[in-house]
Amino acid sequence: MKIVACINHVPDTEAKVKVGGDGKTIDKASINFILNPYDEFGIEAALQLKEKNGGETVALSLGGDTHKETLRKALAMGIDKAILLKDDSVRDSFSVAKALADELKTLSPDFILFGKQSIDYSDEQVPGLVAEFMGIPSVSCVVKMNLQDKKVICEREIEGGHEIVEATYPLVISAQKGLNEPRYPSLKGIMASKTKPIEEHKPASVSNVVEVLSMQMPASKQAGKIVGTDSSAVPEMVRLLHEEAKVI
Amino acid sequence: MKILAFAEQREGKFKKSAFEVTQAAKTIADQLGAELVTLVIGDEVESISPALSAYGVSRILVAQDPRLHYYSTTVYGKILAEAALQEQATVIFLPASQMGKDLAPRAAVKLSAGIAADCIALSVESGEIIATRPVYAGKILIKEKINTPVKMFTLRPNIFTAVMKNSMQTKIEKISVNLTDADFSTKVTGVKIVEGRPDVTEADIIVSGGRGMKGPEHFHLIEKLADTLGAAVGVSRAVVDAGWRLHDEQVGQTGKTVSPTLYIACGISGAIQHVAGMSSSKCIVAINKDKDAPVFQIADYGIAGDVFEILPVLTDEIKKLVGK
Ligand SMILES: Cc1cc2nc3c(=O)[nH]c(=O)nc-3n(C[C@H](O)[C@H](O)[C@H](O)COP(=O)(O)OP(=O)(O)OC[C@H]3O[C@@H](n4cnc5c(N)ncnc54)[C@H](O)[C@@H]3O)c2cc1C
Numbered sequence: 364m365k366i367v368a369c370i371n372h373v374p375d376t377e378a379k380v381k382v383g384g385d386g387k388t389i390d391k392a393s394i395n396f397i398l399n400p401y402d403e404f405g406i407e408a409a410l411q412l413k414e415k416n417g418g419e420t421v422a423l424s425l426g427g428d429t430h431k432e433t434l435r436k437a438l439a440m441g442i443d444k445a446i447l448l449k450d451d452s453v454r455d456s457f458s459v460a461k462a463l464a465d466e467l468k469t470l471s472p473d474f475i476l477f478g479k480q481s482i483d484y485s486d487e488q489v490p491g492l493v494a495e496f497m498g499i500p501s502v503s504c505v506v507k508m509n510l511q512d513k514k515v516i517c518e519r520e521i522e523g524g525h526e527i528v529e530a531t532y533p534l535v536i537s538a539q540k541g542l543n544e545p546r547y548p549s550l551k552g553i554m555a556s557k558t559k560p561i562e563e564h565k566p567a568s569v570s571n572v573v574e575v576l577s578m579q580m581p582a583s584k585q586a587g588k589i590v591g592t593d594s595s596a597v598p599e600m601v602r603l604l605h606e607e608a609k610v611i
Numbered sequence: 612m613k614i615l616a617f618a619e620q621r622e623g624k625f626k627k628s629a630f631e632v633t634q635a636a637k638t639i640a641d642q643l644g645a646e647l648v649t650l651v652i653g654d655e656v657e658s659i660s661p662a663l664s665a666y667g668v669s670r671i672l673v674a675q676d677p678r679l680h681y682y683s684t685t686v687y688g689k690i691l692a693e694a695a696l697q698e699q700a701t702v703i704f705l706p707a708s709q710m711g712k713d714l715a716p717r718a719a720v721k722l723s724a725g726i727a728a729d730c731i732a733l734s735v736e737s738g739e740i741i742a743t744r745p746v747y748a749g750k751i752l753i754k755e756k757i758n759t760p761v762k763m764f765t766l767r768p769n770i771f772t773a774v775m776k777n778s779m780q781t782k783i784e785k786i787s788v789n790l791t792d793a794d795f796s797t798k799v800t801g802v803k804i805v806e807g808r809p810d811v812t813e814a815d816i817i818v819s820g821g822r823g824m825k826g827p828e829h830f831h832l833i834e835k836l837a838d839t840l841g842a843a844v845g846v847s848r849a850v851v852d853a854g855w856r857l858h859d860e861q862v863g864q865t866g867k868t869v870s871p872t873l874y875i876a877c878g879i880s881g882a883i884q885h886v887a888g889m890s891s892s893k894c895i896v897a898i899n900k901d902k903d904a905p906v907f908q909i910a911d912y913g914i915a916g917d918v919f920e921i922l923p924v925l926t927d928e929i930k931k932l933v934g935k
Pocket residue numbers: 376400820821822823824846847848849850861862863864865866867877878879880881882883884885888898899900901904916917918919
């Protein structure tokens with residue numbers, strides 16, 4: 364079985380992001396980048412699929428040289444092989460997905476795992492776009508998956524519940540928190556990752572379809588009113604919510 | 612020019628977002644001088660469709676078939692794309708719900724359309740639709756436009772208003788659906804519904820509890836207040852990680868994004884990843900015994916005190932108010 368995990372390299376959620384000089388991208392200096400947290404669930408799912416069914420696992424990322432850090436982390440967790448689609452340009456989801464799909468077609472995997480979303484732009488589009496470019500099914504926001512013969516039974520999170528989805532593979536899965544507990548890289552894994560190769564390929568040129576016009580910090584909110592420090596403040600709070608904010 | 616709005620329904624009931632999306636699409640259609648068509652997909656949905664007319668749509672397309680009872684990525688994607696092609700619609704609006712976010716990319720590739728995802732505001736400038744959306748966990752807002760001939764927008768639920776107007780004459784047109792077994796390469800076979808309270812993504816009011824609640828046995832305080840208000844129960848990640856509550860209730864970057872009218876945070880510190888999921892709430896109330904907790908920076912009103920003392924009194928006071 365061939366299993367590919369697509370992973371992204373994103374600013375740490377704690378990072379204080381600032382608008383860069385061009386007013387359209389962020390200032391990347393002094394920001395710590397990490398493996399996109401959701402993609403750890405994808406990597407773990409890939410490893411578990413291999414453990415149960417045998418085969419090979421590949422981590423795939425599109426981005427600049429810095430994405431190698433993230434690919435190394437995947438290798439340290441136990442992924443067999445890494446591919447960097449090396450490209451420094453700013454791409455939108457459509458362009459990322461097109462390039463990933465082109466590469467994935469040459470790999471013809473049985474399973475392609477994604478995170479539910481990148482925590483930078485939070486588009487939640489790349490997995491569905493890749494699946495459609497490849498003409499294969501996809502299940503997003505998956506919290507449970509089971510392989511039964513030729514069928515994959517998944518649960519995906521929806522508003523107020525879960526959908527039980529039956530799909531065939533080759534299949535694209537996007538992982539939501541809850542699907543599994545991502546393992547920590549072992550010391551042995553970390554050592555091994557240093558010698559595992561990262562192949563570099565060149566993706567097709569950029570074909571952005573969405574154009575960022577401007578970027579700005581949201582108007583900072585005025586800190587609110589502290590109504591009191593104990594339950595004697597409750598009647599006043601209720602009055603404010605009812606009469607001033609008109610929300611109850 | 613034609614604009615297509617996708618009205619989400621489940622189990623024969625429209626989601627609130629169906630009205631929000633229809634009305635937002637109507638506002639844009641009026642500004643562009645375009646015609647608005649709304650698409651409904653499902654089983655036995657013809658009878659509910661007229662409800663959309665109160666939100667400004669005059670033509671409703673209905674794709675109805677027993678096999679469409681449940682959502683299917685591949686099948687709904689095909690129907691949406693075919694309807695857009697048939698109508699030659701160049702702008703498509705969907706909700707940024709679990710259905711809309713899943714559906715948009717599948718149709719986008721078929722239509723070679725760019726998507727502006729999770730929009731919180733729309734405007735028209737020199738004939739172009741400009742979308743505003745939060746990125747980097749809400750730390751930054753971007754404005755963007757789409758450069759493909761067909762453009763798709765998913766709209767964050769609970770942000771766009773849906774106000775009923777006088778219903779207009781509506782034409783309901785059934786569209787034929789040509790489905791083969793191969794189209795069902797993904798198929799929903801059932802839905803597990805969490806019974807009881809509304810879901811955080813759909814609720815008008817959310818009462819959320821954090822690590823300050825000290826343990827699962829104290830969440831009845833949160834639940835009582837929630838039930839008094841007809842609200843959903845939300846939680847921070849710390850609570851889910853501790854195994855006190857299920858992940859379905861988690862608000863934040865690795866949970867759900869919510870924008871209720873009122874968000875009451877109890878014993879939640881206000882970490883950036885939590886705030887990322889709830890900062891678009893219209894009114895935020897914080898109860899936290901640490902007056903320096905970051906949550907007070909984003910709260911409209913706060914009580915810097917003990918949740919265990921305050922919550923029962925708050926529930927009683929609100930009971931008095933809503934009981935009136
Ligand atoms: C990649 C990543 C993703 C994350 N995603 C999410 C996410 O989706 N959602 C999320 O919530 N978090 C998320 N987090 C975690 C986040 O950083 C915080 O750790 C978490 O939100 C803290 O939860 P909390 O506020 O309940 O707990 P704490 O930060 O421990 O805060 C508890 C608060 O309760 C107050 N308190 C204690 N006792 C009382 C009392 N008796 N009365 C009143 N107040 C009291 C304390 O003063 C304190 O402010 C994420 C973190 C990372 C790294």
